[in-house]
Amino acid sequence: MSKISYSIKKKEGALIKDPVSLVKSYPKMHVTADCAIFGFDENELKVLLIRSDLAIYQDLWSLLGDNIADDEDLDAAAYRILRERTGMNDVYLEQVKVFSKPDRHPGGRVLTVAYCTLLNTRHHELMIHDNEIHWHKFSSIEELAFDHKEILDSCYQWLQKRIQEHPLGFNLLPEKFSLRELQNLYEAILGIRMDRRNFRKKFASMKLLIDTGELEDDVPHRPGKLYKFNFEKYEKQKNSWTGIDF
Amino acid sequence: MSKISYSIKKKEGALIKDPVSLVKSYPKMHVTADCAIFGFDENELKVLLIRSDLAIYQDLWSLLGDNIADDEDLDAAAYRILRERTGMNDVYLEQVKVFSKPDRHPGGRVLTVAYCTLLNTRHHELMIHDNEIHWHKFSSIEELAFDHKEILDSCYQWLQKRIQEHPLGFNLLPEKFSLRELQNLYEAILGIRMDRRNFRKKFASMKLLIDTGELEDDVPHRPGKLYKFNFEKYEKQKNSWTGIDF
DNA sequence: TTCGTATCGTGTAAACTATACACCTTTGTA
DNA sequence: TACAAAGGTGTATAGTTTACACGATACGAA
Known part of the structure; x- marks a missing residue:
């Protein structure tokens, strides 16, 4: 039993009126x-x-x-x-x-x-x-x-x-991002590869992405649409949130 | 910036050779x-x-x-x-x-x-x-x-x-328990009602219950079978465990 | 002993969800 | 202008979850 255990306090019998000196007797770290x-x-x-x-x-x-x-x-x-x-x-x-x-x-x-x-x-x-x-x-x-x-x-x-329970990943991305970047992020963190179409469907079904109407402009191939994460909508529904599941 | 911030240490330039006196200078609680x-x-x-x-x-x-x-x-x-x-x-x-x-x-x-x-x-x-x-x-x-x-x-x-990710509930039950007790436990903790047949199927599919061959003997109705939780088997597989899902 | 009550134990069909998979389009570059 | 790279989309199948019902068994009371 510890030298400074709770039970020492109890031996006093009566209630403790001075919590400050009680706490001062405790060890610190x-x-x-x-x-x-x-x-x-x-x-x-x-x-x-x-x-x-x-x-x-x-x-x-x-x-x-x-x-x-x-x-x-x-x-x-x-x-x-x-x-x-x-x-x-x-x-x-x-x-x-x-x-x-x-x-x-x-x-x-x-x-x-x-x-x-x-x-x-x-x-x-x-x-x-x-x-x-x-x-x-x-x-x-x-x-x-x-x-x-x-x-x-x-x-x-x-x-x-x-990250599989809540959409935290958006905090790691720029405000506007493409679905490819988002998928790369999830693949990097989870260490798995995912099907592109299914990944997109999953996020589409969450309805937490806002299409900015803009396109990537720094890629050497067809640019993807840029999205924003709807933090406000997520904040409202996160209490009843049940997970993402990859 | 805090008075006791890390950056104070850095101003010294050279590496700190005496970690004990460094730590002694920190506040305690x-x-x-x-x-x-x-x-x-x-x-x-x-x-x-x-x-x-x-x-x-x-x-x-x-x-x-x-x-x-x-x-x-x-x-x-x-x-x-x-x-x-x-x-x-x-x-x-x-x-x-x-x-x-x-x-x-x-x-x-x-x-x-x-x-x-x-x-x-x-x-x-x-x-x-x-x-x-x-x-x-x-x-x-x-x-x-x-x-x-x-x-x-x-x-x-x-x-x-x-409790929805790992079978912790067994720690709250006696060594031998009926499926009804197990279900009551989950319903009490999660605050929801579950279908008895589906609940049993779910636990049966986990294959972590051992049928003791014994029956309840203190109930005023048909007694249920008593099971034990296979802690050993769970310990072996818990690293690759992905959840229970109710 | 018999009847009522409470729970036990089990299976299947339907709804839903996740997965696997392919083609044409768009942009940039050579 | 054609090649390379990724964008964007739909469907069929497999797997999972859900909803649901009935006969069996044990106890207790009359």
Whole structure:
């Protein structure tokens, strides 16, 4: 039984009137948020990494992370990290999992909350000025500092699962995109090939795509129509949403 | 930008040789684990709650929780809480989400990691000796101490979703159970009625039920067959598992 | 012992959904 | 002008899900 277990409080018998001194008697630990920042570019899933500044992880890369400030909500901390590093505010971001192995950080016990972040690299690339930060192909990332490879793999699995339940993929694409780009994205993330006609039918039946009336203009072949994702309509119906299924 | 942001470290230029003093400079906070402990009894979903010992939450109940010890993994902490309160070791338990609002605890900032726990009440009821702890009907829980109602609701939503992807429900049932009990469980958790024949077909097609050859012996009508869940077979195939779908 | 009640156990037809598959069109480039 | 590359579309088949009904069995009460 832990030395600081709940049962100690109960032995006092009477109700506790001073929660502040109670909480002060509890142990504290370091807490960070780490963001697995995914982008999609040249038909490949990319991850934004920073060069580790710890000597023992020399030449290794790590996820972007930071401490949680004393009065800061975790989601706010994750948004702050994104804002500081990419300059962007309107980024899709979701909490994935806490990583808590006592020895996961060489500097002592640090608990970290993993966030999965999806953004469009084109939209964001110009705002990154730190040349220690780069986009890496997800498929060629082999080793990272700390337990960040494990965290990244968890976030990728989370993404694979989540993208089949909700249309998150649009956060990785430009505002206007062709159906081919959309299909390439799904194929890259899920690691499977799909039938083009069936893929189009599936998205057509969701009725969440808006035909912009525009065409691609930078392809060396017949250009496809450009669509926008109907975020508003999706927001309205997502409570009764049951999944996409590929 | 946060006062304790990552970028401060980078200004030093050279690589950091002493991660321990680096980490010591970070802020610390209190961290707990709270368990939403679900049971199933009399065709109802139940939750194990403890009477709050804080005066400001007098007459309110709360989830079972405790601090994380300095050298303790989060999952280990959740198991410890379960072991201390129910006496059980072999309980199904999964991390759900971190709750981090700065003002969620009246005694100061306490970050908590929510765990969803499933157990069979019959198997465990005798081992609970603390009379401040009771099973409550999930459907009649209206207010809890702290933000525990919000946490419980998140865990319930997690359970509803998860039980449609993986056969977790068996953790809430006795070792041997009838198909009617199994269906009652799913109907209670999902809040829907199902066709008995289709429900049976679905589970039959999974081939994860073992016919014990025994019959119910405490029902005032024709007894049903008793089955066991084939945990071993499920463990082997769960990596390639794609879902149940009700 | 018999009857009423509650549940058990089972199969099939219809509706729906997912899959496999091919051809002509459009654009750009050589 | 013809070749290369992808766009855009429809249909038939297989597979899955749903809706639905009846005889059998056990218990309890009269």
